Amino acid sequence: MSQHRHPGAPGRAGAVPALPDLPEATVARLPEYLRALHNLAETGHETVSSEGLASAAGVNSAKLRKDLSHLGSYGTRGVGYDVALLIDQIEYVLGLTQRRAVALVGVGNLGHALAGYDGFVSRGFRIAALFDADAARVGEEINGLVVRHIDELPRVAAEEAIAIGVIATPASAAQSVADQLVAVGVTSILNFAPCVLSVPEGVDLRKVDLAIELQILSFHEHRKASLTALPATGGSALTALPGGLAVTDPQEAIGT
Template sequence: MSQHRHPGAPSRAGAVPALPDLPEATVARLPEYLRALHHLAETGHETVSSEGLATAAGVNSAKLRKDLSHLGSYGTRGVGYDVALLIEQIESVLGLTQRRAVALVGVGNLGHALAGYAGFASRSFRIAALFDADPARVGEEINGLVVRHIDELPRIAVEEQLAIGVIATPAGAAQAVADQLVAVGVTSILNFAPCVLAVPDGVDVRKVDLAIELQILSFHEHRKASLTALPGTGPSTLTTLAGGAPTTDPQEAIGT
């Protein structure tokens, strides 16, 4: 995935300079920090230590301090980080100081759920338009929005100033939808379809594949089960050493 950065003016004194050149892994963790910070603010915390924020975000404190140093935020010794200021810094870097209009294409079961998700609005995103190619779905109202036919995308893109496209279609339709989004000037796409999209340079795609995530978890379950089974391996499953004697050494049993 490509990243495109443009220079900008810094915000108020003490805040992060606009758009620092951040490592991709840091960018991926910033939303987690922001979520944790918002929770801290809602529960009345004005400051937080690096250890406390790292625990809330699920990372180690050294990694968090390095990530935040990219923003020009180092905290205060003995006090920690100013929660409100850090929220402002991260939101500025993530471009969340303006509400971005989102087009959702595909209003099947997943699309319905996404269209009704209240969390988008609280994070500076506005579902501005819903699209589908199925005449049976066109005209349906979901969460106050009427589903439009995908052929209306060029007009709605201009009217709503669409910034981001979300694809929740079957895999077979996803590439055509991506092409249509790119054609109307959308350069950021969130793809829920189980396929890889081909897009021009300058278009950023984030892929969310729930089946892949489950397969990764399956690997970890398989690995944990294998590790748990080793100490309790019975004689019937042990590798037999030369001479017929079963080994009780796990390293020998697995051939290492």
């Protein structure tokens, strides 16, 4: 484990201590812990047990303790974790001690909503610029920011020190936008377009696909239905193909 070191400690933005090499699964949960901790802090809690924090974050306590142990974090045996200290520590590890600038590309339906989404701002980010390729949208003001043409990306990226790019364009434009973001030095991209993007090594890419989430739920609905529909028959694990499958007729030819 590491030695005593005060994480978000004031000053010293330059000499960054090496970050522990956290498992991805742990990294993905830290933001959830952080949110729970902020709630606890607001409600006056000064310490919290692994059990308490775990339930606030929707995980079990063993997992939480293991996750926090990777940070080399300090709980106090017999007591729990210091809420404020843990907040500092997680915010430090997540790199939230600096408010990173986000560029949002594509101000259509979804982009509009993202541009106005409070959660980005309230949880450590700054939407620094909006872009679109559609001249009709350039100049529009959303939430205090003016939509710029994508061609201005190079200039603005430098001025604003853009750290993260968010793609909310149609799928057809997404790869090109990603390329442009990479070209101006952005190394983290969040993609909302329903398509696979390829980026060079060293660039982090995450994807959110809203329809996919629904389709996963649909699978479970389907499975639940097929289970309850079955009497306890020998469970012939037969999968039938549609062909002339009953139910509603498919209206396929879906696509984008």
